[in-house]
Amino acid sequence: MTMLAAERWYDRSYPLMRLEYSPYQAGIPDLTEDDYLDFRGTVLGYEAFTYDWDNVVDAARKADVLFLGNSLMVYSFRPQYFQPWLDKLGLRGFSMAFIGSGGYMPLWVIRRYDLHPKMVVISDERFLELNRTLFEEKARGEGAWNAFKHYYGVTIKWLVQKHLHQLVPPLRDFTDPAPFEVIYRSRRDGAPIFAYALTEGKTLTRLPGPQPSEAVKKWIDQVLPQDRITSAEFLREMDKRGILVVLTVLQDNASFAGYFLSKRLNEENRRIFVEAMRPDLTSQVGPHIDAQSSKRLMDDVMPRILALPQVQALARKPARSKP
Numbered sequence: 001m002t003m004l005a006a007e008r009w010y011d012r013s014y015p016l017m018r019l020e021y022s023p024y025q026a027g028i029p030d031l032t033e034d035d036y037l038d039f040r041g042t043v044l045g046y047e048a049f050t051y052d053w054d055n056v057v058d059a060a061r062k063a064d065v066l067f068l069g070n071s072l073m074v075y076s077f078r079p080q081y082f083q084p085w086l087d088k089l090g091l092r093g094f095s096m097a098f099i100g101s102g103g104y105m106p107l108w109v110i111r112r113y114d115l116h117p118k119m120v121v122i123s124d125e126r127f128l129e130l131n132r133t134l135f136e137e138k139a140r141g142e143g144a145w146n147a148f149k150h151y152y153g154v155t156i157k158w159l160v161q162k163h164l165h166q167l168v169p170p171l172r173d174f175t176d177p178a179p180f181e182v183i184y185r186s187r188r189d190g191a192p193i194f195a196y197a198l199t200e201g202k203t204l205t206r207l208p209g210p211q212p213s214e215a216v217k218k219w220i221d222q223v224l225p226q227d228r229i230t231s232a233e234f235l236r237e238m239d240k241r242g243i244l245v246v247l248t249v250l251q252d253n254a255s256f257a258g259y260f261l262s263k264r265l266n267e268e269n270r271r272i273f274v275e276a277m278r279p280d281l282t283s284q285v286g287p288h289i290d291a292q293s294s295k296r297l298m299d300d301v302m303p304r305i306l307a308l309p310q311v312q313a314l315a316r317k318p319a320r321s322k323p
């Protein structure tokens with residue numbers, strides 16, 4: 001307790017260093033039958049979708065629109081802000097973006113569970129490279145039993161920690177002020193629920209210029225031949241299933257290499273591309289935007305997507321029979 005008191009005295013300006021403001025004391029939400037633990041130091045959603053535990057794939061099966069991408073998509077296209085727009089056309093959406101993912105995992109899930117949405121909206125930060133990440137390889141490579149033990153072991157550990165720290169001071173808040181996050185996901189629509197998170201509050205003001213830097217141009221020339229092959233594989237699968245593809249790229253506040261690669265590749269693929277960058281979005285973690293910025297972005301992007309003639313047409317298209 002002496003150490004904790006000294007730590008509090010040393011930096012009382014940092015909110016999480018003060019015991020009375022500990023988020024554990026404030027009450028972190030419990031997992032419910034509608035949620036699952038997606039992230040806690042490691043990404044768990046891959047295991048849940050690989051083995052369809054607790055029927056996490058069910059809502060994706062029934063969705064008219066799947067939102068695909070990596071963690072930028074998780075934070076930016078939040079269901080509570082895109083669904084009111086989809087409601088105008090009578091469409092159901094589901095966020096099937098995976099933290100740390102490229103396009104391989106979503107494509108695998110679509111094939112594995114034979115999903116037939118009317119449309120996919122893709123955040124194409126190198127998504128169409130279809131890279132296999134370590135998370136995907138681990139989920140399938142370890143087998144159902146080992147994945148089960150890992151997933152539920154991490155979940156139980158988190159729940160024990162959460163309830164314990166309602167009684168015992170959380171030492172990490174005092175000894176390690178570095179932010180970490182705990183994210184639940186809704187089984188109903190894939191919405192992220194930030195059970196434990198910090199907000200940086202930095203405005204993401206940078207936007208891509210008209211042309212990439214010479215270094216980015218050189219990199220694009222190197223990766224483009226392979227990306228032509230992988231993007232063709234993904235798009236063929238979508239065409240075979242009659243799925244409309246809408247591409248966008250979200251703000252990374254860096255070199256925008258993924259943006260320029262996507263634009264260059266789409267000169268050949270000729271799919272719908274909708275711009276989705278604004279100079280007034282606020283960071284929650286790094287380039288990942290907060291809830292208010294997500295709403296601002298959805299109020300800007302979703303009307304433009306829904307106004308597309310192709311989207312208007314598919315809204316009138318009868319849905320394939322869904323379980």
